[in-house]
Amino acid sequence: MNAMDTMEKLRILTDAAKYDVACTSSGVDRMGTRGQLGSAAAAGICHSFASDGRCISLLKVLMSNACTYDCSYCLNRRTNETERATFRPRELADLTIQFYRRNYIEGLFLSSAVVGTPDYTCELMLSVLHILRREYRFGGYIHVKAIPGADERLIRELGLLADRMSVNIELPSNESLKRLAPQKTKESILAPMTQIRNSIMENKSELVQYRHAPQFVPGGQSTQMIIGATPETDRSILRLTEGLYKKYALKRVFYSAYMPLVEDRNLPALDTAPPLLREHRLYQADWLLRFYGFTAEEILDDAHPDFNPLLDPKCNWAVNHPEVFPVEVNRAPYELLLRVPGIGVTSARRILRARRETKLDFDGLKKLGVVLKRASYFITCQGKMNCRIKTDDPAVLMGILRDRGLPQGGFQPEMPEQLSLFQPTREDGVKCLTGQL
Amino acid sequence: MSDRSTVVYYYDGSYDGFLCCVFESFSEKEQPAAIYDMYAADQLSLFGAKMIETTPALALRVRDSIPNKMGLEAQDLLEKAFLTCLRDKELCMLRFMRLGYKVGRGICSRMTEPAVDTLLKAVKHLEREAHLYLGFVRFSECGGVLISEIEPKNNVLPVIAPHFLNRFSGEDFMIFDRTNKVALMYKDGEHVFVHADRIELPPESPEEKEYRAMWRTFYDTIGIEGRRNESCRRTHMPKRYWRQMTEVKHLI
Ligand code: SF4
Numbered sequence: 159m160n161a162m163d164t165m166e167k168l169r170i171l172t173d174a175a176k177y178d179v180a181c182t183s184s185g186v187d188r189m190g191t192r193g194q195l196g197s198a199a200a201a202g203i204c205h206s207f208a209s210d211g212r213c214i215s216l217l218k219v220l221m222s223n224a225c226t227y228d229c230s231y232c233l234n235r236r237t238n239e240t241e242r243a244t245f246r247p248r249e250l251a252d253l254t255i256q257f258y259r260r261n262y263i264e265g266l267f268l269s270s271a272v273v274g275t276p277d278y279t280c281e282l283m284l285s286v287l288h289i290l291r292r293e294y295r296f297g298g299y300i301h302v303k304a305i306p307g308a309d310e311r312l313i314r315e316l317g318l319l320a321d322r323m324s325v326n327i328e329l330p331s332n333e334s335l336k337r338l339a340p341q342k343t344k345e346s347i348l349a350p351m352t353q354i355r356n357s358i359m360e361n362k363s364e365l366v367q368y369r370h371a372p373q374f375v376p377g378g379q380s381t382q383m384i385i386g387a388t389p390e391t392d393r394s395i396l397r398l399t400e401g402l403y404k405k406y407a408l409k410r411v412f413y414s415a416y417m418p419l420v421e422d423r424n425l426p427a428l429d430t431a432p433p434l435l436r437e438h439r440l441y442q443a444d445w446l447l448r449f450y451g452f453t454a455e456e457i458l459d460d461a462h463p464d465f466n467p468l469l470d471p472k473c474n475w476a477v478n479h480p481e482v483f484p485v486e487v488n489r490a491p492y493e494l495l496l497r498v499p500g501i502g503v504t505s506a507r508r509i510l511r512a513r514r515e516t517k518l519d520f521d522g523l524k525k526l527g528v529v530l531k532r533a534s535y536f537i538t539c540q541g542k543m544n545c546r547i548k549t550d551d552p553a554v555l556m557g558i559l560r561d562r563g564l565p566q567g568g569f570q571p572e573m574p575e576q577l578s579l580f581q582p583t584r585e586d587g588v589k590c591l592t593g594q595l
Numbered sequence: 596m597s598d599r600s601t602v603v604y605y606y607d608g609s610y611d612g613f614l615c616c617v618f619e620s621f622s623e624k625e626q627p628a629a630i631y632d633m634y635a636a637d638q639l640s641l642f643g644a645k646m647i648e649t650t651p652a653l654a655l656r657v658r659d660s661i662p663n664k665m666g667l668e669a670q671d672l673l674e675k676a677f678l679t680c681l682r683d684k685e686l687c688m689l690r691f692m693r694l695g696y697k698v699g700r701g702i703c704s705r706m707t708e709p710a711v712d713t714l715l716k717a718v719k720h721l722e723r724e725a726h727l728y729l730g731f732v733r734f735s736e737c738g739g740v741l742i743s744e745i746e747p748k749n750n751v752l753p754v755i756a757p758h759f760l761n762r763f764s765g766e767d768f769m770i771f772d773r774t775n776k777v778a779l780m781y782k783d784g785e786h787v788f789v790h791a792d793r794i795e796l797p798p799e800s801p802e803e804k805e806y807r808a809m810w811r812t813f814y815d816t817i818g819i820e821g822r823r824n825e826s827c828r829r830t831h832m833p834k835r836y837w838r839q840m841t842e843v844k845h846l847i
Pocket residue numbers: 225226227228229232233234235236270271272
């Protein structure tokens with residue numbers, strides 16, 4: 159067989175990587191070194207947006223798609239007939255540099271199918287990172303996937319060269335894993351996650367002692383899971399998420415609506431649409447966990463194990479807790495302001511600041527970025543309410559506040575986090591893009 | 596203060612020049628009806644026109660008074676506001692400063708005051724555009740130099756320059772802003788801003804063509820067909836940026 163040219167490999171290995179969700183380049187602030195190529199911006203930078211509207215930040219490719227495993231939901235599985243390719247480490251390193259110089263990308267997102275053994279796969283990836291970091295002195299962002307089952311030493315080495323590492327949790331429960339990914343187990347997935355968490359913690363204390371100790375994944379750890387391929391409820395997924403944030407100190411959990419690509423009796427039929435609205439609701443709820451002080455139990459409980467398709471989770475909570483509202487914006491504490499639909503993290507902070515100088519009225523709130531169309535049912539301004547219908551009847555409110563499903567602009571789990579926090583809450587359409595509720 | 600709203604200031608378009616307009620307005624106790632950059636103004640009306648000369652010493656006095664009276668945040672806001680495409684930005688900035696001298700350091704917390712709100716919104720617009728350009732700038736290699744063109748609404752180049760100088764410190768590069776006719780040039784570790792009406796580029800090398808083709812392949816492949824979403828793509832990457840972007844310019 160002729161050596162395949164780089165263009166061909168790029169096409170095949172991009173195609174095989176495109177279902178991976180996390181493409182963010184956030185979490186690391188690293189100034190460039192004079193005379194060398196590359197830096198990293200904590201807020202993350204999107205370099206383009208693909209035809210599906212998702213942010214392109216990193217060169218997201220697989221090292222190889224020639225997999226030894228046979229996970230039934232995956233196109234790269236051994237028994238599927240598909241084109242196979244494997245990058246040579248230097249080939250991929252050079253491509254990364256040339257793309258980076260032209261400002262196409264923030265860096266590299268490297269994942270891989272299992273070529274031969276997990277160890278061998280890791281070694282291939284490691285050589286790419288070696289060439290980039292040690293030989294080319296590349297200072298851009300690198301996100302690398304840890305391959306479950308690989309030697310701890312290899313994972314550690316990868317972590318010392320990368321900015322972020324992730325391990326795919328794949329499916330939201332052990333039973334589903336057993337059924338659909340027979341070669342993987344909960345243990346084999348959680349082992350590298352634990353190792354990465356521990357290494358990050360050890361590294362933190364090393365860094366306190368020796369300022370120049372090598373950094374272990376300064377951008378932290380993330381994970382992703384496929385939703386809609388298996389029968390878990392939204393509530394169990396959200397609780398799993400909460401647990402992952404707490405136990406493994408993850409930076410992000412990503413969700414990927416299952417898109418049927420292969421026939422399998424254990425999987426949804428090929429003509430099933432990907433559950434995009436559900437994915438969207440999960441991201442909204444995830445946002446509430448991370449920035450709004452909600453717990454998973456507050457968002458969904460035994461009586462309501464699944465998301466309300468008509469209301470975003472924050473509105474849903476608000477209409478079901480009339481006893482909390484209305485709150486007076488000139489006095490309410492930050493945590494309470496955050497619970498008001500139409501007030502996001504940015505506008506809540508601005509309210510706190512502005513009300514030190516002046517008394518706020520409804521017009522002022524608008525200037526601060528509050529979406530009055532929603533907020534007005536839940537707030538008072540200097541004791542006055544300002545809404546069309548005064549009610550705290552959940553059914554009525556639900557009718558008023560229901561959203562039209564997916565926002566027209568789509569949802570961006572990959573938008574830079576900082577940026578989305580100071581996004582203006584403009585009209586509804588734009589607001590939803592960032593995860594502000 | 597006499598409200599002789601017929602007087603119009605013309606200045607040289609520099610920030611110092613603007614500060615001298617501020618000085619003039621305060622010392623003459625007058626409120627100009629407009630403040631124009633004499634090089635950018637469509638027409639010079641001589642009726643009621645005042646040519647404000649840029650005097651570094653006066654500019655410095657006003658410059659120093661800003662952080663002293665209104666704080667560093669206000670200083671930063673004003674310097675950025677000067678880069679925005681806000682209509683009548685000079686008048687808006689003057690209005691902000693009048694309020695600032697009056698209320699002092701709390702000025703930037705008065706986000707509900709129209710004078711403050713206007714500048715904040717304009718600067719946010721500038722910063723958003725600048726942030727987008729950090730990602731949307733596309734370099735082509737021409738004879739060892741990386742060259743890029745942009746067409747922003749605001750004068751973003753001074754805002755994005757530090758990022759590129761830092762990231763590409765080992766390269767020689769140039770970013771040309773077509774709208775404001777300024778270029779940032781960086782060669783052998785030194786950078787300058789220069790005025791230029793246009794740039795002419797040599798034809799691209801075969802190697803350059805190859806990388807562009809590979810980038811387009813990557814771009815065309817990474818989107819998931821089953822999730823195609825045009826409006827989302829355009830919301831985040833408005834069409835007006837596409838002209839300079841290798842991967843989408845053929846789609847316009
Ligand atoms: S190990 Fe990964 S690449 Fe291989 S079949 Fe399973 S999911 Fe696909």
